[in-house]
Amino acid sequence: MHMPTKPKLEQVRQRIRTKHDSIRTEEAYVQWVKRFVLFHQKRHPAEMGGKEISAYLNHLSLKKTTRPQRRTKRCAIVFLYREVLKKDIADCRLRNA
Numbered sequence: 001m002h003m004p005t006k007p008k009l010e011q012v013r014q015r016i017r018t019k020h021d022s023i024r025t026e027e028a029y030v031q032w033v034k035r036f037v038l039f040h041q042k043r044h045p046a047e048m049g050g051k052e053i054s055a056y057l058n059h060l061s062l063k064k065t066t067r068p069q070r071r072t073k074r075c076a077i078v079f080l081y082r083e084v085l086k087k088d089i090a091d092c093r094l095r096n097a
Contacts, residue, residue: 013026029075036053036056
Protein backbone atom coordinates (compact mmCIF):
# COMPACT_ATOMS: atom_id res chain seq x y z
CA MET A 1 0.00 0.00 0.00
CA HIS A 2 1.46 3.36 -1.04
CA MET A 3 1.24 6.19 1.45
CA PRO A 4 1.51 9.85 0.44
CA THR A 5 4.83 11.48 1.27
CA LYS A 6 3.23 14.53 2.91
CA PRO A 7 1.37 14.24 6.18
CA LYS A 8 -2.11 15.65 6.09
CA LEU A 9 -1.17 18.95 7.63
CA GLU A 10 -4.61 20.32 6.95
CA GLN A 11 -6.00 17.60 9.22
CA VAL A 12 -3.59 18.74 11.93
CA ARG A 13 -4.78 22.31 11.51
CA GLN A 14 -8.46 21.35 11.52
CA ARG A 15 -8.13 19.18 14.63
CA ILE A 16 -6.36 22.00 16.50
CA ARG A 17 -9.10 24.42 15.48
CA THR A 18 -11.77 21.95 16.58
CA LYS A 19 -10.13 21.89 20.01
CA HIS A 20 -10.09 25.73 20.01
CA ASP A 21 -6.33 25.97 20.49
CA SER A 22 -4.54 29.17 19.54
CA ILE A 23 -3.17 30.04 16.12
CA ARG A 24 0.32 30.05 17.66
CA THR A 25 -0.17 26.47 18.79
CA GLU A 26 -1.35 25.55 15.32
CA GLU A 27 1.65 27.17 13.66
CA ALA A 28 4.12 25.56 16.08
CA TYR A 29 2.60 22.08 15.81
CA VAL A 30 2.53 22.17 12.01
CA GLN A 31 6.20 23.20 11.94
CA TRP A 32 7.24 20.41 14.33
CA VAL A 33 5.29 17.83 12.30
CA LYS A 34 7.02 19.03 9.12
CA ARG A 35 10.42 18.73 10.81
CA PHE A 36 9.56 15.24 12.03
CA VAL A 37 8.70 14.13 8.49
CA LEU A 38 11.83 15.72 7.03
CA PHE A 39 14.02 14.11 9.71
CA HIS A 40 12.77 10.72 8.53
CA GLN A 41 13.39 11.41 4.81
CA LYS A 42 9.77 12.40 4.11
CA ARG A 43 8.23 9.15 5.30
CA HIS A 44 4.55 9.47 6.12
CA PRO A 45 3.94 9.48 9.90
CA ALA A 46 1.37 6.67 9.52
CA GLU A 47 4.25 4.41 8.40
CA MET A 48 6.24 5.16 11.54
CA GLY A 49 5.82 4.41 15.20
CA GLY A 50 7.42 4.65 18.59
CA LYS A 51 10.93 3.84 17.40
CA GLU A 52 10.96 6.75 14.95
CA ILE A 53 9.30 9.14 17.39
CA SER A 54 11.87 8.30 20.07
CA ALA A 55 14.74 8.71 17.59
CA TYR A 56 13.48 12.14 16.55
CA LEU A 57 12.86 13.38 20.07
CA ASN A 58 16.22 12.04 21.25
CA HIS A 59 17.91 13.81 18.34
CA LEU A 60 16.20 17.07 19.28
CA SER A 61 16.98 16.67 22.96
CA LEU A 62 20.69 16.89 22.11
CA LYS A 63 20.17 20.39 20.74
CA LYS A 64 20.08 23.31 23.13
CA THR A 65 16.44 24.27 23.46
CA THR A 66 14.38 25.85 26.17
CA ARG A 67 11.97 23.82 28.27
CA PRO A 68 8.87 25.24 26.50
CA GLN A 69 10.38 24.33 23.11
CA ARG A 70 11.02 20.76 24.27
CA ARG A 71 7.46 20.48 25.54
CA THR A 72 6.01 21.90 22.31
CA LYS A 73 7.86 19.50 20.02
CA ARG A 74 6.84 16.53 22.17
CA CYS A 75 3.21 17.70 22.36
CA ALA A 76 3.06 18.25 18.59
CA ILE A 77 4.14 14.69 17.82
CA VAL A 78 1.84 13.21 20.46
CA PHE A 79 -1.02 15.31 19.06
CA LEU A 80 -0.31 14.11 15.52
CA TYR A 81 -0.45 10.45 16.48
CA ARG A 82 -3.24 10.50 19.04
CA GLU A 83 -5.57 13.13 17.63
CA VAL A 84 -5.01 13.02 13.87
CA LEU A 85 -3.72 9.55 12.98
CA LYS A 86 -5.56 7.82 15.87
CA LYS A 87 -2.50 5.65 16.41
CA ASP A 88 -1.21 4.29 19.71
CA ILE A 89 2.32 5.44 20.49
CA ALA A 90 2.72 3.71 23.83
CA ASP A 91 5.92 2.02 22.70
CA CYS A 92 7.94 5.23 22.50
CA ARG A 93 9.74 6.99 25.30
CA LEU A 94 8.48 10.56 25.56
CA ARG A 95 9.63 11.45 29.06
CA ASN A 96 13.13 12.78 28.41
CA ALA A 97 12.56 14.57 25.14
